[in-house]
Amino acid sequence: MKRSAREDAASTRRLTRRALLIGGAQVAFGGMLALRMRYMQVDQADEFRLLAEENRVKVRLFPPARGALFDRNGAVIAKNEPSYRIIITPEDAGDVEMVIRRLSHLIDLDPEDLAKARKEIAQNAPFRPVTLADRVSWEAISRVAVNAPALPGITPEVGLSRQYPLGPDLAHVAGYVGPVSDYDLSKIDAPDQLLLIPRFQIGKVGVEAKLEDDLRGKAGNKQVEVNSAGREMRELNRREGQPGANLQLTIDHRLQNYVQARLGRESAAAVIIDCDSGDILCAASAPSFDPNLFVRGISVRDYRELTENKYRPLANKAVQGLYPPGSTFKMVTVLAALEAGEVTPEETVYCPGHMEVANRRFHCWKRAGHGQVDLMASLRESCDVYYYELALRVGIEKISAMAEKLGLGQRYDLPMSAIARGRAPTKDWKKQNFDQDWVVGDTVNASIGQGFVLASPLQLAVMTARMASGNHVAPRLIKSVDGVEQPIEAATPLDINPNHLRMVRRAMYSVTNHRKGTAYKSRIIADAMHMAGKTGTSQVRNITAEERRRGVTRNEDLPWERRDHALFVNFAPYNNPKYAVAVVVEHGGGGSTAAAPIARDITLQALYDGEPPLEAYPKAARSKVKAQQERLRRERRDFLNRESDRA
Incomplete structure (x- = not known):
């Protein structure tokens, strides 16, 4: 049946309204996309640029020098000495066991240290570094550095370790430091990120523990560029940390x-x-x-x-x-x-x-x-x-x-x-x-x-x-x-x-x-x-x-x-x-x-x-005191010789 002119006009008006609605919606949608693109490309450019940078830039913390301890006359009670170690970052290593096997062909790895490292790897996040070997020689560090391309995730590091030159004399006063334990972390509500560095040392007893915050200092950091495999290519920026305070005790x-x-x-x-x-x-x-x-x-x-x-x-x-x-x-x-x-x-x-x-x-x-x-x-x-x-x-x-x-x-x-x-x-x-x-x-x-x-x-x-x-x-x-x-x-x-x-x-x-x-x-x-x-x-x-x-x-x-x-x-x-x-x-x-x-x-x-x-001394005591003084001098000489050999 043929439609009348009036019906054709009404149909046209409906189509026109629908077209306008659809077209308006399309224009609005396109406008929103354009505005979103502008927001992301212009307003949020710096943020996305940073995210892109973080895909190739990593920030590494490095511990500050711990403050030294001295006696009232300036004699060293506690100091820092260089310490070389080998660490592994599991997420960068990929096949951890394969990398460890390769490493074992280059340097001697202590079975007890390896067992401890495997336990830490299993318990911690894959991005957290774990120490495989501590107190290694400079020759061992050199061999690892030369073979770096075959050892993904392995990093040789030089750090500082605590030493007490006077040995037992001031052990109860100065105390000592030791690696951060889970128990240590459990006592702290918001642990300093320094404490998560592998084998980082904190005070356990004595002055070392009671004045830990003063002695520890503030961490430094460095930005390093890494390639797609996560290997460090070059250092981009470094901010030095703040060393811990040096303390002088009243002890002679x-x-x-x-x-x-x-x-x-x-x-x-x-x-x-x-x-x-x-x-x-x-x-x-x-x-x-x-x-x-x-x-x-x-x-x-x-x-x-x-x-x-x-x-x-x-x-x-x-x-x-x-x-x-x-x-x-x-x-x-x-x-x-x-x-x-x-x-x-x-x-x-x-x-x-x-x-x-x-x-x-x-x-x-x-x-x-x-x-x-x-x-x-x-x-x-x-x-x-x-x-x-x-x-x-x-x-x-x-x-x-x-x-x-x-x-x-x-x-x-x-x-x-x-x-x-x-x-x-x-x-x-x-x-x-x-x-x-x-x-x-x-x-x-x-x-x-x-x-x-x-x-x-x-x-x-x-x-x-x-x-x-x-x-x-x-x-x-x-x-x-x-x-x-x-x-x-x-x-x-x-x-x-x-x-x-x-x-x-x-x-x-x-x-x-x-x-x-x-x-x-x-x-x-x-x-x-x-x-x-x-x-x-x-x-x-x-x-x-x-x-x-x-x-x-x-x-x-x-x-x-x-x-x-x-x-x-x-x-x-x-x-x-x-x-x-x-x-x-x-x-x-x-x-x-x-x-x-x-x-x-x-x-x-x-x-x-x-x-x-x-x-x-009274005359009656002098012969005994003389023998005692000679014995103590001899024991002191022997102690100094032992400490010299140990150092």
Whole structure:
């Protein structure tokens, strides 16, 4: 049927509208494409250019030089030495095992290192480099570089590794570094990318760990052009990193070396503090260990030898060890009593060899007793009963407060590991920790540094420095940072009557210089260098009534771990205190026989800044001291020769 003209016109109008809509849509779509193309080609040109560049440019981090450690006189404690290594980047290598086989034909690969590397490759992302061989020779590096085209993904590198030239002398103070472990990374919320570099070394203990952020520095980086196979073709840009800070410690390494040698094979610790500045000149712990063993990962055998040694060479006894201070605590008790007005210097107490308190007998170390003793005689001869009496008068709260005022029961803010707080107990402390009431016997025990009282050698040295100077001496370990001297805490007088301190110092002088003094044999006779001190012997076992009836077993007849600890604290010179010393010999027996001679010797070494003349010693001790000095010199020469051969 033929359509009318009107129908043809309507059909034409509909087609025209549809064409216009379709055409408009096409124009809009084309316009959008054009705008998108312009946006990508013009507005985002730089971004896409960067993406294209990153297909052929890689950024490599390189570690900064770790800051060095020096002693107070500039001797190197820790430094960096060149170290060559071979690394592999799995994603660049392709067939990793094939590349390793080729590499093994060129250089010797340790099976243990290879096993460790394969484990790291399996656990990490393919773009993360893994070390195949460490501490390789320059000749090996050269062979790898020459054969580079046949070793995709293999990169020879030169880096820096830590070395401790003084070996065991400062192991407990400086600490050591080691490869970053998964445990290390787990403790950090946002790890520095430096820590992901293969075998990157960070501080594990000691100053190396506590001041890691200062010593590590900031990473540098370089941009390198790579070809389609991922091989580096040329270096495009380099930004140098920032080296770590160089730290100077207050330690005198020569004095530290002597003290370590003098402690010998004992399980012991010694601390020497400058009475004016608080500088720690020596913080020795024996036996020690070689920190160089830990730098690249210690062997299982070496680590087992250290951990199974009953003398605990890995423990820093100088700051970590806690011991009943024994009679070295008696100065605390007598100062508390003097300050409280509970005793006068002239007042005497009768010592029959024991005291009955709350239906319990507390014994004096001298079974027959000391008779009538005053303040001077009680410290000089270390009468226990005198201090039992003072404790009953003054009470534990005032004794504890005096202990804290003198530096006990505090954790010092020093960059060393596991610094112990110690303990100056109170009634509340016992209630909180044992849910028991304090009893009078606890106070009696505390008065002579037994029972709940605990102190470290560092705290005992601080206590002695404060009594010697009359000032609030604060220990300090960092002398300067990058050559900038660190501030010394201003010395403020202790809130203790200076006359009372003077009385105690005079009594300590009689300990070493009066014929009845417990440390008379360990005195210094050189003019103007006389020392004042106090012996201490702390029990580690209970002595039963039956044992007392038949006679207390001598320390030398007991197994080593059941013998008493030996302690001695002192300062010198008496008239112008310069150094304060604390010595603890674990299970050494008596303080007068085991600890006092060591303290005397290291005090003289500090005062003379080197080996003292024999004339500084009592005549009866000179032949023994001479032989000892010759032995220590010989041992030092042997040590230096071994270190030279190792280097």
